[in-house]
Amino acid sequence: MCFYDQNRMACGDYKWGHFRQHCSKEYRTGETCGMRLVMQTIEIGDKCRICQKIDTKKRSIRKEEEKIKRWNRESGRRASIEKAEEDIYRLQQEIYNLECERQSRQHQLW
Ligand SMILES: [Zn+2]
Incomplete structure (x- = not known):
């Protein structure tokens, strides 16, 4: 599981944002795994x-x-x-x- 920002768009839809942090499992390999977790939610003024x-x-x-x-x-x-x-x-x-x-x-x- 890796941590990403989540963008909350003006229309209420969500979009993944920047990658933030590896989880402990993937930390050594330096790669991101398929599971995404939300690090923080950012409000975006635009619609998706x-x-x-x-x-x-x-x-x-x-x-x-x-x-x-x-x-x-x-x-x-x-x-x-x-x-x-x-x-x-x-x-x-x-x-x-x-x-x-x-x-x-x-x-x-x-
Ligand atoms: Zn939308």
Whole structure:
């Protein structure tokens, strides 16, 4: 077991930080073992990489939705609306995948 810092991100997710200390078992070999223990928890002001990506995609969805609303009041915009709806669908899939990735990461850590 070796000791690491743990970063607590603004979104509530955790991320491993710097390596701090070997455990007595691994001390002589100078290598780190697979088991990680928390030395200290550090609060980080940023969201984790995955949550940042999710936020960006959610913003893109909102933009597309606003465009659709505007286009609905105009004529001859059917094709543009369909294209935007496809984009929204794709973004939602990507968000779903990122949320799955985020969850499996949390399980790894604990
Ligand atoms: Zn996060």
